[in-house]
């Protein structure tokens with residue numbers, strides 16, 4: 001499958017699905033080259049911002065799914081300065097380094113305004129089906145039939161595109177583990193997707209399953225109201241101090257009434273249960289002929305966590321996690337656009353399939369590998385690498401977080417120059 005996408009004088013019609021941070025980043029770069037590209041962006045809601053559009057209401061209140069999983073008092077788990085897109089460094093607050101969700105939404109609105117992006121977006125338009133129209137055997141000639149439903153009028157329309165950029169977000173469909181006996185528990189059970197504020201846990205003993213960013217942050221927030229919070233996980237114990245009414249426990253093996261039996265053979269009694277167990281990747285709008293399958297937290301088959309191997313004129317922005325998302329979007333989008341313009345050469349099909357093989361359940365969790373990944377894409381696309389302060393800041397930041405889970409969000413971060421970042425708690 002090696003080769004370039006042929007450059008023709010015809011504009012490349014690109015469909016972008018979603019207008020969150022990833023979709024906005026896609027439009028920013030597409031609209032920077034309107035000689036080559038003709039973008040059309042479909043956003044199911046009435047506004048831009050995706051995850052960062054806070055909704056006080058949950059599905060239980062309004063009867064239909066809510067996209068955002070943001071809660072009322074959320075502070076970012078990265079310093080705002082490291083969340084900036086490299087070409088729009090506007091979040092420069094230094095203390096506390098982690099901002100509110102309102103600040104991030106304002107930043108995205110400013111980004112859209114600055115690059116005049118909203119003119120390309122059609123709102124209330126939900127993409128309900130995407131399928132390839134194969135032309136001969138040549139993947140470069142594949143087109144896409146995209147079916148979109150107007151949520152205001154219920155009218156359905158079909159459009160053809162040369163390429164599709166999927167920016168639908170990956171934190172909306174709760175992942176809930178099966179726990180034996182959970183049906184015998186009569187307390188309140190909720191996933192962090194529906195968590196908004198801590199007051200309802202006043203005087204309760206709460207068990208939280210999962211100690212990722214949400215489990216830790218929400219758990220600490222709830223300790224201000226709950227009698228006790230148990231944080232259940234099987235990772236290494238934290239080196240940081242925790243609130244006095246928070247205890248780490250091992251995983252839940254089975255439940256009997258309000259007794260939670262743990263893998264270390266101990267038992268805790270709890271009133272309420274909160275799943276902070278993450279989210280599933282979901283692409284319900286992809287026809288099976290797209291050849292994309294979600295399997296055990298892994299999106300199959302993608303080259304570089306990004307390009308549909310069977311149909312390379314389809315890309316997925318934002319699949320990797322444990323990364324700094326916005327700067328990575330900036331690189332991923334440009335790599336794909338350079339591929340469409342014939343400036344990136346893909347390896348053979350066999351090499352790409354080998355590359356995409358599931359290594360572990362956490363294959364898309366890049367962590368320390370994210371820098372190599374971003375640099376690889378940037379070099380392959382012939383675009384600027386990310387400035388080094390992202391890596392330096394993130395690495396120092398991770399250390400501060402590990403040392404002090406209670407205070408790290410209130411630290412001060414100074415980016416002195418490309419190579420020097422100062423963080424103080």
Ligand code: FAD
Nearest residue numbers: 018020021022043044050051076077126127168169171318
């Ligand atoms: P989203 O923001 O989810 O946007 C997807 C958009 O696609 C939405 O507008 C949606 O309506 C639209 N859409 C979906 N399906 C369709 C369809 N079929 N048709 C049309 N439109 C569709 N990141 C950080 O950098 N720092 C943080 O501190 C941070 N904290 C987080 C805290 C929480 C609780 C969560 C859930 C995430 C956090 N993130 C954080 C990650 C965050 O999700 C990313 O930063 C980023 O906002 C993801 O952008 P996105 O565009 O990929 O997805």
